[in-house]
Amino acid sequence: EVQLVESGGGLIQPGGSLRLSCAVSGFTVSGHYMSWVRQAPGQGLECVSFIYTDATTYYADSVKGRFVMSRDNSKNTLYLQMNSLRAEDTAAYYCARRIGINFDFWGQGTLVTVSS
Amino acid sequence: QSALTQPASVSGSPGQSITISCTGTSSDVGGYNYVSWYQQHPGKAPKLVIYDVTNRPSEVSIRFSGSKSGNTASLTISGLQAEDEADYYCNSYTSSSTQVVFGGGTRLTVL
Numbered sequence: 123e124v125q126l127v128e129s130g131g132g133l134i135q136p137g138g139s140l141r142l143s144c145a146v147s148g149f150t151v152s153g154h155y156m157s158w159v160r161q162a163p164g165q166g167l168e169c170v171s172f173i174y175t176d177a178t179t180y181y182a183d184s185v186k187g188r189f190v191m192s193r194d195n196s197k198n199t200l201y202l203q204m205n206s207l208r209a210e211d212t213a214a215y216y217c218a219r220r221i222g223i224n225f226d227f228w229g230q231g232t233l234v235t236v237s238s
Numbered sequence: 239q240s241a242l243t244q245p246a247s248v249s250g251s252p253g254q255s256i257t258i259s260c261t262g263t264s265s266d267v268g269g270y271n272y273v274s275w276y277q278q279h280p281g282k283a284p285k286l287v288i289y290d291v292t293n294r295p296s297e298v299s300i301r302f303s304g305s306k307s308g309n310t311a312s313l314t315i316s317g318l319q320a321e322d323e324a325d326y327y328c329n330s331y332t333s334s335s336t337q338v339v340f341g342g343g344t345r346l347t348v349l
Contacts, residue, residue, distance in 0.1 A: 167340040228283035
């Protein structure tokens with residue numbers, strides 16, 4: 123059974139840092155494209171980053187230079203290091219497996235709130 | 239990269255059919271046969287219901303279908319059921335750094 127379980131969200135002050143994790147079971151993260159997709163409260167979806175099988179990463183302009191996506195193959199886990207957080211980064215963050223532009227498996231999400 | 243344009247809301251009665259549109263440009267929806275649709279119930283993660291414009295995952299009801307004409311993709315749900323009430327999002331390939339752009343979402347209400 124495929125499962126993606128995010129953790130690490132919480133309340134953080136503007137300018138702070140947070141690291142999200144996504145533990146995956148049922149397939150290997152190293153063998154698939156993986157993404158982080160966020161959803162601000164009451165808003166739509168935004169793909170903020172993805173990682174290729176060769177570990178090359180890409181980022182949305184809104185987070186470029188502040189967020190870093192990585193993976194640990196031995197733990198079959200994805201990470202999203204988020205630095206210099208802003209109020210507009212407040213959102214539910216989902217990890218998802220990506221086939222082309224299709225996101226076929228999703229985690230349950232972890233909520234990040236950036237507020238003083 | 240601007241979001242794809244979806245109607246904010248649509249509604250229909252049980253048993254009826256509805257169609258949700260997703261309008262982009264020749265740089266995204268119109269330029270590639272890579273459009274997918276997601277269903278999201280409140281407080282839940284999105285679920286893929288259509289991929290590559292017209293294809294349906296095996297576990298998704300045959301009542302869901304997709305199509306595209308020019309720069310506009312469409313999701314049709316036939317035989318509406320109460321469980322179909324949810325938010326629906328489209329996405330498409332695009333030339334942005336993350337290679338995907340989402341629509342703003344459509345709230346489907348089953349009357």
